[in-house]
Amino acid sequence: MIDWSLIAKIAGGGFGVTILVLVILCLVIWLIGFVIQRRSKAKK
């Protein structure tokens, strides 16, 4: 017997959370790069 709610939770939810975490990582890394570049430009 296939547990469809579990499948939806794992496949849908799992993929969704993966995207969410990587989007957040993308933003965090972009922000770090942005701040550091701004700081080094200001120093120059």
Add this chain to the structure above:
Amino acid sequence: MFGLYEMAFGGLTWGNILMLVIGGGLIYLGVAKKMEPVLLVPIGLGVIMVNIPMSGLMIYAPVTEPGAVPMPLMVQGGIGALGEAMGSGKIGLLNVLYQFGISNELIPLLIFLGVGAMSDFSPAMSRPISFLFGATAQLGVFIVFLIAYVTGLFTVSQAACVGIIGGSDGPPTVYLTAALAPELLGPITLVAYSYMALVPILQPPVIRALIPKKQRQIYMKPQTREVSHLEKVIFPIAVFVVSALFVPKAAPLIGMLMFGNLLYVTGVTDRLAASAGGVFVDVLTFLLGICVGALMPAIVFLNIHTLAIIGLAVVAFAFGTAGGIWAARIANLFLKEKINPIIGAAGVSAVPMAARVAQVEGQKANPRNFLLMHALGPNMAGAIATSVVAGIFMSIVP
């Protein structure tokens, strides 16, 4: 032999003979065809070792329930009991390696430390959108998880481990499978590493089918932004903190990967990084290889599950490649400076093979293109994404 002792010939089955041929074939592929030789050669030898009856290198526990998969014998009761069991021949050398290296997930984690110490994440840092391609390239993992479970061939835990092959990253695959479905560790690891070597054959047809020639010709400047030392040092710490907060079960994998990377980038721990990425990781790799090979006696390997894993892995790679490409094409709708969607295909990890495929395909479409550095971004992000997926599976799968 002359009534003095028992030879192994009597115990040989047709299955053992077939596995000896398969073991020899794996060594041939590693040596002659240079396909992942660092892993396929030890795996091939492990397969041969475990399929010689009475060799005693890896002893399997007797099966108590009908239909259950035999598993290596493990000893309870500390180092004294272990020494006694080994001395009396109850367990073999590879049982010890399996119990203390694989079943407790130690070796894959330490290998990931070595991988981190050899990895340069600058391409992903210089173009953070790479993380999106790394994430969407995990599509293959979840699609194959669905197929594997719905066909009824695999349990939920086993389906998750079959799916993770699509992430094309060895240590997370071994880590997850050792935790959720150790009975499939042999075939899954073998298929995962073999298919990583086959990325140059598997990916190009998908790339050509999903990206019109005009888009494959999009020119990207070869240089990526130069990443400062400070960014490189903050990166592993930031990635670990964010990932571990959102997916705590991914913390061991990402923690080791990022720890290794921190040693590599600080500029003051070069010796540690060289050690972690040198002999240390080599020793662990051949121990992993020989143990994985020893998990493939004929009785465990020759069944419908192995065939299904071989087939499903192709689907996982195809959808993973497609996921990265689709994300890159969607991103192009919003980006002022267009990117070549081929680099999205490198999100399946398989570092650096998938990035090289992107480079080759990009140059075929437009000889001026040099996509390697651009493709390494999604490639490295894919390694992080697969670890996140492994953590998510460990958190959700009952």
